[in-house]
Amino acid sequence: MDRDSLGSSGSGGKGAWEEEYSAHPVPPFSIDSPVIQHLLASWTADGQKLRYVSLWLTVLVSDKPVPNTFPSGLQLVGLKTEIKDGFLTLIVPMLRQRHPGNKMMVHTRRESATKWGLKIKVEPEVGADAAGRGVGGADGVGGAGLREEEEEEEEEAKSYEPSPGRQP
Numbered sequence: 001m002d003r004d005s006l007g008s009s010g011s012g013g014k015g016a017w018e019e020e021y022s023a024h025p026v027p028p029f030s031i032d033s034p035v036i037q038h039l040l041a042s043w044t045a046d047g048q049k050l051r052y053v054s055l056w057l058t059v060l061v062s063d064k065p066v067p068n069t070f071p072s073g074l075q076l077v078g079l080k081t082e083i084k085d086g087f088l089t090l091i092v093p094m095l096r097q098r099h100p101g102n103k104m105m106v107h108t109r110r111e112s113a114t115k116w117g118l119k120i121k122v123e124p125e126v127g128a129d130a131a132g133r134g135v136g137g138a139d140g141v142g143g144a145g146l147r148e149e150e151e152e153e154e155e156e157a158k159s160y161e162p163s164p165g166r167q168p
Helices: 034-043 047-061 079-099 151-156
Strands: 075-082 105-109 115-122
Touching: 047 075, 047 079, 047 105, 075 079, 079 105, 079 115, 105 151
Parallel strands: none
Antiparallel strands: 075 115, 105 115
């Protein structure tokens, strides 16, 4: 079924989170490339959001060990279809290449006729302490894992706001 043809649940409601399994090739450029920077700048003009997500991505695609206290998840809401697709075809393959032995989960959800939600979570490496690592709730970052309960979904914000004191 074409992902763009999926309807939302109810009139004006949100669809269910669906795991993304697609395997796109890793692009021939880095996370710091102008292509990725253009994708992020097309997502938001908010400098704080751009810095947070850029740093989050840079840490997770680097060859250095990820700190145990680093947030393992990211949730973005209100994405245009082309921005969601850009994350899925350009950024997610980079993350999957860097974390092949770890369980990485990517979920999308139709929020309206033109907007999508995206959740990315990279499980801690074997033997790593997972304390403090999770996917965000209403603020988009931080928290305690992927949330699927309807009650919590209703609390999600329409925009990303980093948690105070939870910078990567």
